Amino acid sequence: MALDAIGEAAAQDVLKRVIEDAKAGDMRAAEILLRRLWPERKGRAVPFDLPAMRSAADAVTAVGAIAEAVAAGELTPDEGQAVAAIVESHRRTIETADLAARLEALEAAREAEGQKR
Numbered sequence: 174m175a176l177d178a179i180g181e182a183a184a185q186d187v188l189k190r191v192i193e194d195a196k197a198g199d200m201r202a203a204e205i206l207l208r209r210l211w212p213e214r215k216g217r218a219v220p221f222d223l224p225a226m227r228s229a230a231d232a233v234t235a236v237g238a239i240a241e242a243v244a245a246g247e248l249t250p251d252e253g254q255a256v257a258a259i260v261e262s263h264r265r266t267i268e269t270a271d272l273a274a275r276l277e278a279l280e281a282a283r284e285a286e287g288q289k290r
Contacts, residue, residue, distance in 0.1 A: 192206065219247075219252055223235055223256070227267075229267050232261070239257050240253070
């Protein structure tokens with residue numbers, strides 16, 4: 174906590190100094206500022222045609238497209254794995270929504286059946 178207090182007290186002065194040094198041509202100071210203002214991107218945007226997923230079964234086609242893109246060198250194996258994880262998450266989301274809808278329909282049917290008796 175003491176270090177945090179010291180850091181908070183000096184932060185404004187340190188920032189002003191780094192800005193002054195960067196303006197004066199100190200490339201290290203400029204690098205420090207730029208890394209904080211515009212951090213390096215992790216990964217890259219990859220244009221990739223992924224089939225639409227409207228049902229959990231569509232994940233089969235999507236994963237096949239990913240495997241083909243990796244095999245063709247359009248995606249690296251790491252990129253393919255990351256996209257496949259998104260597809261899997263989307264599949265689970267669709268599946269969960271489908272199950273919720275089915276459960277709601279069953280409960281409504283059961284309630285309607287109970288009212289008929």
